[in-house]
Amino acid sequence: MVKKETHRKSDQRFLVLLGGGESGVGTAILGKKEGFRVFVSDKGKIADKYKQLLEEYKIDWEEERHSEEKIMEADLVMKSPGIPEDAPLVNRLRGKGIEVISEIEFASRFTNATIVGITGSNGKTTTTKFTYHILKNGGLAVGMAGNVGQSFARQVAETSVDHYVLELSSFQLDGIEDFRPHIAVLLNITPDHLDRYHYNFEEYIASKFRITKNQTEEDYFIYDADDAVIDKWLTNHPIRSRKMPFSLEKELKNGAYIKNDQFVITIDNSQITMPTSNLTLEGKHNAKNAMAAATVAQLLKIRKATIRESMGSFQGVEHRLxxxxxxxxxxxxxxxxxxxxxxxxxxxxxxxxxxxxxxxxxxxxxxxxxxxxxxxxxxxxxxxxxxxxxxxxxxxxxxxxxxxxxxxxxxxxxxxxxxxxxxxxxxxxxxxxxxxxxxxxxxxxxxxxxxxxxx
Missing domain, CATH: 3.90.190.20 (Mur ligase, C-terminal domain)
Incomplete structure (x- = not known):
């Protein structure tokens, strides 16, 4: 994979963060480190733990209001995923030609790490943690962020790893411009958050597929070949990355499937098999999550024995079955x-x-x-x-x-x-x-x- 050049330090460009939660404060810390003048604005109250961080890093902030005059002076705005794309303030910023992006987009501009991005209507957290578990067991220097744990931006600011596994919601993907995961995973698409997408399922589908937007032929796209929504979209919207499907219903030349109670994962001429009984998690959906995670691990050259051992030692996610x-x-x-x-x-x-x-x-x-x-x-x-x-x-x-x-x-x-x-x-x-x-x-x-x- 060809690495991109990270952006150079800013000449005191003005970065505004809309939202003082995990992603906003993480981005503020990274922005400060990269030489931006930083201002955090939250319409609600900012939690005490985040106020302490902002004070510690000497970052200017406000709560329970948006000082619009000041915000409109921004060179760049990162908005929290909870703020809709068509919020009036966001529309006014864009109308003035000010770039409004997500934390994922901002953080990706300041790291050369290989990125694994995982999205889908369901199973994101389990698959993200599962993938991280296998990669960590395989000895990689790896971080886990996005919708789980510490924000991606803060990890880029404070740590140095070679790989990131990111759980990505459609809201986070809506705010990307150049973000490019080397390996993109799309687990499934079912109607969700339609109130945010004008009750238009096609808009929500397009949002999920933004994960492939900047991928090239050097990158990989892992997806559920049994999902009719994904299949139909791919028929009508070709993507550039190499497709690595997984399935419970059919045998695949390249990709992952189950045959005779064995997981079979084939990438070019390399194949790994393991008993489905190795998997500690129950349910067909978890078999799919496991195939996606194991495919990522095989693409990143994790030893087959490590993948097999990790399948048996992963304990799942709190609040999920x-x-x-x-x-x-x-x-x-x-x-x-x-x-x-x-x-x-x-x-x-x-x-x-x-x-x-x-x-x-x-x-x-x-x-x-x-x-x-x-x-x-x-x-x-x-x-x-x-x-x-x-x-x-x-x-x-x-x-x-x-x-x-x-x-x-x-x-x-x-x-x-x-x-x-x-x-x-x-x-x-x-x-x-x-x-x-x-x-x-x-x-x-x-x-x-x-x-x-x-x-």
Missing amino acids: EKVLKINNVQYINDSKATNVNATYYALESMESETVWIVGGVDKGNDYAELLPLVNEKVKAIICLGVNNEPILNAFGNCVDLIVETRSMEEAVKQAYQFAEKGDTVLLSPACASFDLFENYEDRGRKFKDAVRNL
């Missing part, structure tokens, strides 16, 4: 990270016993129809956990005999305890965002685990 406790022979599973229908589909698909399902939250325009066959087959009771449970009641009211509404995690878990019998599973897999009753999906997952432990 996380086994909490078994009480009276009932297994309690925390899948709070399932914030959309497709993630919950994977969770229900992997259930092997009668299931009491805790579901609900902020509905992002969900279509629950694809869950109906699984609910009919596996779910004995539904516990709604949200401020507005009407969409769930309407979708599943005729499917199960037991369906109740709750307004707190403690109440939901107590109801689940009442409904569950020996051999059953209680599954928190909300299919919705968490912001009606919780701070975020982590808070929701922790409260579930606390409530289960308090039974």
Whole structure:
């Protein structure tokens, strides 16, 4: 891979950060290091830990307002992924010819490390952590960032590694210009965040495919060959990078598939096989995540023995099909990270016993129809956990005999305890965002685990 030249230090160009969270403050630190004059502006409150960092690095900041006159003097603006692309302030900045980019774009301009970028509607965190786990075990100097851990920008500012594994959301990809991962991974595409994309699924698909925007013939694109949405897009929009598909349904000349209970990964004339039983994670979706991670590792020349060992030692991700406790022979599973229908589909698909399902939250325009066959087959009771449970009641009211509404995690878990019998599973897999009753999906997952432990 031909390395690009990093940008030279700025002659006191003015960098403005919209948003004082992890990505904003990380970018501020990197900007300061690279010689920019830096200003952080947040319309809300900035957390104390970030204020301390800004003070420590002597970075100018404001909270609970945007001083527009000052912001409009910027040479370059990095906006937080949470701020929509068409926010009025962003439109005014662009109207004035000021470049507005994402943290991922900014940080990538100041590193020569090889970048592995991982996106998809579901499985990003698991696959990112899995890939990092294998590469680290393989002895590479590797960092992990994006939507997990410390921001990419801060890591570029404070550490020196040869490789980065980045978990990338569509929001982060919307703000790229020159960002070019050597290896891009697209796990799947299902409707999500459509409120951000004018309820236009095609816009959301295009956003995910931005990960390939700057790739060349020297780069690689790993993707799910079973995903009809991805397949259709690739038919109509050729990409330049080398395609490395993975599949559960077909054998592939180049790429990864499963045959006779063996993972088979072929890259040109190099092949690795390993028993699927090696994998500690359960479910078809995790088999796909594992194939994607192992393909990255093989492309980066990690030893086959290390890949095999890492498959067996990776323990998964908190809040993603996380086994909490078994009480009276009932297994309690925390899948709070399932914030959309497709993630919950994977969770229900992997259930092997009668299931009491805790579901609900902020509905992002969900279509629950694809869950109906699984609910009919596996779910004995539904516990709604949200401020507005009407969409769930309407979708599943005729499917199960037991369906109740709750307004707190403690109440939901107590109801689940009442409904569950020996051999059953209680599954928190909300299919919705968490912001009606919780701070975020982590808070929701922790409260579930606390409530289960308090039974």
